[in-house]
Amino acid sequence: MISDLAITGVGVSDCVEKKGELTLAEMIFGATKSALNSAGIDRDVIDSVVLGASDLMDGISISSMVLACAAGAYLKDEIKVADDGIFALILAGLRLLSNEFKTSLVVSWCKSSQTSLDVVTRLNFDPCYTRPIGLSMWAAHALQACRYQAIYGNIEKAAAGIVVKNRSHGKANPVAHLRAAVDMKTVLEGRTICTPLKALDIAPSSDGVCALVLTRDRKLISHSKQPVFVKGIGWSTSGYDLGDRDLSRLLSLHEAANMAYRQANIKKPFNEIDLAEIYDVTSYHEIMAYEALGLCPWGGGRDFAESGETKYDGHLPVNLSGGLLSSNPWSAAGLFRVGEACLQLTKSSRGLQISKAKTALAHGESGFAGQKNAVIILGV
Amino acid sequence: MRQVAIVGVGQTKYVTKRKDVSVPELAWEASSQALKSSGISIDEIDAIVFGSAPDAFEGVNSPDLWCATAVGAFKKPYLRINTGGTTGGTAALAGFSHIASGMFDTVLVVAVQRVGESPDAQRILNTIWDPVYEKDLALNIITTGAFVAVRQMELFGITEEQLAKISVKNHKNAMKNPYAHLQFEVTLEDVLTSRVLCWPLKLLDVCPRSDGACAVIMASEKKARKIKSKPAWILGVGSITDTYGLGDRWVDPTFDFGDVAVHYRSAKKAYRMAGINNPRKEIDVAEVYAPFTNLELSSYEGLGFCDRGKGGEFVDQGIADITGDLPVNPSGGVQTAALSR
Numbered sequence: 001m002i003s004d005l006a007i008t009g010v011g012v013s014d015c016v017e018k019k020g021e022l023t024l025a026e027m028i029f030g031a032t033k034s035a036l037n038s039a040g041i042d043r044d045v046i047d048s049v050v051l052g053a054s055d056l057m058d059g060i061s062i063s064s065m066v067l068a069c070a071a072g073a074y075l076k077d078e079i080k081v082a083d084d085g086i087f088a089l090i091l092a093g094l095r096l097l098s099n100e101f102k103t104s105l106v107v108s109w110c111k112s113s114q115t116s117l118d119v120v121t122r123l124n125f126d127p128c129y130t131r132p133i134g135l136s137m138w139a140a141h142a143l144q145a146c147r148y149q150a151i152y153g154n155i156e157k158a159a160a161g162i163v164v165k166n167r168s169h170g171k172a173n174p175v176a177h178l179r180a181a182v183d184m185k186t187v188l189e190g191r192t193i194c195t196p197l198k199a200l201d202i203a204p205s206s207d208g209v210c211a212l213v214l215t216r217d218r219k220l221i222s223h224s225k226q227p228v229f230v231k232g233i234g235w236s237t238s239g240y241d242l243g244d245r246d247l248s249r250l251l252s253l254h255e256a257a258n259m260a261y262r263q264a265n266i267k268k269p270f271n272e273i274d275l276a277e278i279y280d281v282t283s284y285h286e287i288m289a290y291e292a293l294g295l296c297p298w299g300g301g302r303d304f305a306e307s308g309e310t311k312y313d314g315h316l317p318v319n320l321s322g323g324l325l326s327s328n329p330w331s332a333a334g335l336f337r338v339g340e341a342c343l344q345l346t347k348s349s350r351g352l353q354i355s356k357a358k359t360a361l362a363h364g365e366s367g368f369a370g371q372k373n374a375v376i377i378l379g380v
Numbered sequence: 381m382r383q384v385a386i387v388g389v390g391q392t393k394y395v396t397k398r399k400d401v402s403v404p405e406l407a408w409e410a411s412s413q414a415l416k417s418s419g420i421s422i423d424e425i426d427a428i429v430f431g432s433a434p435d436a437f438e439g440v441n442s443p444d445l446w447c448a449t450a451v452g453a454f455k456k457p458y459l460r461i462n463t464g465g466t467t468g469g470t471a472a473l474a475g476f477s478h479i480a481s482g483m484f485d486t487v488l489v490v491a492v493q494r495v496g497e498s499p500d501a502q503r504i505l506n507t508i509w510d511p512v513y514e515k516d517l518a519l520n521i522i523t524t525g526a527f528v529a530v531r532q533m534e535l536f537g538i539t540e541e542q543l544a545k546i547s548v549k550n551h552k553n554a555m556k557n558p559y560a561h562l563q564f565e566v567t568l569e570d571v572l573t574s575r576v577l578c579w580p581l582k583l584l585d586v587c588p589r590s591d592g593a594c595a596v597i598m599a600s601e602k603k604a605r606k607i608k609s610k611p612a613w614i615l616g617v618g619s620i621t622d623t624y625g626l627g628d629r630w631v632d633p634t635f636d637f638g639d640v641a642v643h644y645r646s647a648k649k650a651y652r653m654a655g656i657n658n659p660r661k662e663i664d665v666a667e668v669y670a671p672f673t674n675l676e677l678s679s680y681e682g683l684g685f686c687d688r689g690k691g692g693e694f695v696d697q698g699i700a701d702i703t704g705d706l707p708v709n710p711s712g713g714v715q716t717a718a719l720s721r
Contacts, residue, residue, distance in 0.1 A: 002483075023512075049621070054435075054441070054442070055434055055435050055436070055462065056435050056436070056441050059507070059511065060507060060508060060509075060511060061433075061434035061435075061436055061464075061504060061505065061507045061508045062433060062434055062462065062463065062464035062508045063508075064462075064463060064464075065464055065508055065624050066508070066509070066510055066624050067624075068621050068624070069621075069623055069624060073621045074621070074622070074623055075620060075621070075622065075645065076620070076621060077618075077619045077620060077621070077649075078463075078619070078621035079461060079463060079470050079473065079474065079619065080461065080462055080463050080470075081459055081460065081461060081462075082432075082435075082442065082444070082460045082461065082462035083442075083444075083459050083460050087459045087460075090459065091459060091474055091477065093481075094474075094477040094478055094480075094481040094483065095477045095481075097477075097480075097481035097482060097483065098381060098382065098476070098477045098479075098480030098481040098482075099381045099480070100381070100477065100480065100617070120441055121441065123435070123439070123440055123441035124440070124441045124442055124445060124446075126440075126446060127439060127440060128402075234457075235457045235458070235459070236455055236456060236457060236458075237448050237453040237454060237455065237456055237457070237458040238448075238454065238455075239448065239449045239454055240404075240445055240446055240447075240448050240449050241449070244449065251455075252455070255455055259457075366442065366445070367442065367445040367448075368445075371445055371448065372445065372448070372458060372459075
């Protein structure tokens with residue numbers, strides 16, 4: 001049963017532009033150690049380690065080889081998912097559900113300051129057809145936003161509202177990377193990165209590590225002060241080429257959400273979910289995610305965003321941590337969503353904290369313009 | 381635990397450079413063959429696991445995304461594993477977990493590597509080392525493999541001839557494998573007089589760099605029995621990570637650096653799960669990942685096919701030969717087709 005799985009330890013590092021004083025291994029060790037401490041266990045209890053990282057962002061091929069032991073993997077069964085860290089959590093869950101293991105460390109990192117996110121993500125594109133025309137991660141997201149607006153109308157102001165919301169949440173979070181609140185005017189007058197995306201509509205590049213302890217050991221769960229149960233996991237994939245997709249909808253996110261909702265027995269997500277951490281790699285993307293997650297109808301994202309329901313005092317606060325628009329440790333950003341959602345549910349948030357939260361949704365993705373998506377439903 | 385079986389296998393012919401296909405096409409070639417051999421269609425696959433090692437080989441970040449449509453991952457759960465040389469093996473472990481977890485009944489596991497896209501594989505493999513302390517020492521996979529070999533020679537008296545015999549065996553086996561990359565026989569003298577890459581490893585002790593893909597279809601017990609009358613069951617699995625630092629592997633009192641301790645430790649787990657007490661007697665055939673002859677030799681010991689330090693004698697007795705009692709790498713092994721296996 002999926003609901004046997006519980007997250008009993010959370011180690012979410014601070015996010016900064018450049019963690020100059022620590023090596024990547026030291027950063028990983030710190031977050032891993034704090035996850036173990038928060039679970040109240042030693043490394044001996046761990047029998048599986050699942051990592052999530054990107055070789056090219058790390059600047060080290062097979063980077064788990066150098067870094068696995070910093071994540072507690074010495075003489076453990078260790079495996080690396082070369083995807084966003086949220087997929088590492090999924091694989092760790094499958095390994096526990098299969099009874100191969102009892103307790104797993106899930107660790108994901110990104111030290112964006114060591115390399116260029118723009119250069120690395122440009123290498124995602126097909127070397128013959130799409131790379132030469134200069135497609136980049138932001139260009140792909142901009143094309144997607146344009147397509148959305150061509151069908152559903154202009155959402156520029158609603159998107160700017162998302163930036164204002166998430167940055168104001170981030171302002172309250174002492175471990176967020178960007179900690180200055182911004183107003184609508186500043187967002188709307190920002191430099192254009194790629195139409196319609198402006199400077200503050202896109203996520204920064206940050207350094208950060210997230211480590212979680214995932215277990216199905218009943219003893220550990222009963223001894224845990226604040227276990228967060230996994231109620232549903234879903235993940236799905238869209239085609240690679242932008243031209244093959246209906247860019248106006250995040251269909252693989254929709255599929256992933258439905259899979260997770262089915263397991264968690266969620267029928268009306270807006271009513272049943274208390275808070276969400278969404279992969280807001282751009283402000284437009286968060287609005288499109290509302291629709292794919294079924295929080296509002298297709299095309300209803302603008303109205304939903306402008307209703308204020310996703311603000312701190314709304315019915316379903318989204319990205320209370322500040323989201324990716326405040327901190328973006330890129331290849332770990334999805335696992336950060338899970339970590340931050342856990343901190344909310346256990347009332348351990350370092351920033352804004354809502355009082356009554358039973359069910360949370362965390363969303364992560366990899367690939368440009370939302371090719372691969374994962375959704376985790378968490379509950380206490 | 382839920383039983384897991386393998387019900388389909390597909391491989392491409394391994395070559396130095398596949399100029400006629402793109403990476404996604406290569407992935408599809410193996411995947412479609414695996415589907416064909418299982419007799420089920422891609423629509424019947426519940427989830428997909430993709431394996432590929434350093435992105436730098438293909439020169440594309442996250443080749444799994446590039447291959448998503450080609451391997452039929454559209455609208456399906458899909459994730460990528462990258463653990464270096466063990467990628468093919470750990471992708472299979474991930475596929476196993478998908479089914480054993482009870483969440484899926486059929487999984488396609490596909491591993492792809494197109495080393496031919498990179499001008500120099502060892503230059504890329506040099507980037508696996510610690511960027512501050514070790515990368516500048518020109519360490520690569522071959523030089524570190526040679527460190528182990530030297531230690532094996534010192535500890536156990538392994539000879540260059542014994543290593544060469546493994547190469548002779550593998551090349552001979554590859555002659556009968558239409559997928560093998562290197563298809564020529566070599567003599568003991570050929571191996572011993574081939575160019576020294578890093579003593580004691582010579583050109584013919586070392587695997588080639590190949591372009592290729594391999595796919596398997598895994599299924600739950602119920603599904604497997606419907607698909608195949610005699611599926612291959614996965615009885616045991618095990619995986620262990622040792623410390624990265626080569627020098628740190630001297631501090632483990634249980635094993636020496638020359639032992640390649642992970643062989644012993646991972647085998648122990650898999651044997652326990654499979655209920656195997658005497659591997660030498662109970663195992664009929666083995667395919668081991670050994671990019672160098674000395675690592676195949678150490679696997680004989682670590683996997684319990686012979687006693688510690690007796691790998692050399694095991695070779696001399698011809699037990700691992702195709703006509704022997706426990707043939708190892710009847711396909712020709714990694715030595716005749718590298719990396720995606």
